[in-house]
Amino acid sequence: MKTLAFDVYGTLINPQSIVLEVEKFDAQKAVCLVDIWRSKQLEYTFRRGLMKQYANFGQCTREALDFACLQTEVKLNDTQKKQLIDAYQYLPAFGEVKESLTELKEDGHRLFAFSNGTKNAVETVLKNAGILGFFEGIVSVDGIKTFKPNPAVYQHLIDTTKTERSQTWLISGNSFDVIGAVNFGLKAAWIKRNPSILLDPWGIEPTETISSLGELKSCIKK
Known part of the structure; x- marks a missing residue:
């Protein structure tokens, strides 16, 4: 898990x-x-x-x-x-999201939404997109009054979910978020939906790079 x-x-x-x-x-x-x-x-x-x-x-x-x-x-x-x-x-969810979250939930993983948005705003958009029920909770930066990729934000995630860094994955389509998480010591999957998008050449690489959320299940089993 x-x-x-x-x-x-x-x-x-x-x-x-x-x-x-x-x-x-x-x-x-x-x-x-x-x-x-x-x-x-x-x-x-x-x-x-x-x-x-x-x-x-x-x-x-x-x-x-x-x-x-x-x-x-x-x-x-x-x-x-x-x-x-x-x-x-x-705003709608990407097309593969519901099926992918269903599979990950069935596999027994703990799922959290982790956002720069306020908890109320995130809850509303996830509910309207029909995916709120997949998540154990919402972790918002609003709780510590700063934004990704501040390391304090990823510490807030660990503290809130009561989990270890080694057992925690960030999944994001935003390269700055992925780099911030890896820098902090988390595993991170970068969803590179657009093949023309480049990763910042800082020498910090995602744990996995995938083209859609549907590929995540096999990645985290490695």
Whole structure:
């Protein structure tokens, strides 16, 4: 039995589907806006973590949207921005997620959602995606007021789940998260859904690299 900690956005949940919502307001610039929005969303967590000026992931998301609108010159009013923020609660899971989580649960592993998002926000998106019931619990960085990849976040995971580093896997589609976990001493599976994405050349490698969650079961048996 292993403890499996799943990142949420970009790993279980597909944030790029928000493009469809943005297209309702500006179809031409939707993809560009969403790319900037996601990039700034993560950048703001990194910067706030370094500055020790914590604001929850929801605030980082709103501020990143404001920046993306300014950068792309897409003019949205407060109601339209709220509509996009609210859409984050209804993002879908990637196609293979339910089947894969079912198999891992049946194998007796402990499954946790492990996210930069607040516990309430993560619970809502997982429930709406139909996968909340697979998880023993939700571990949120909000409990310690900082963000991945701060080592304190991975210690928080170990403390909360009451498990050993050697028995804990991080599963993430985000390379910065994988590098942070391996640096801390966890095993980590990087879900490389897009073959063109590169791992940062820091000399820190994932324990396993897979193209979808469906490959995880065989990896953790090694």
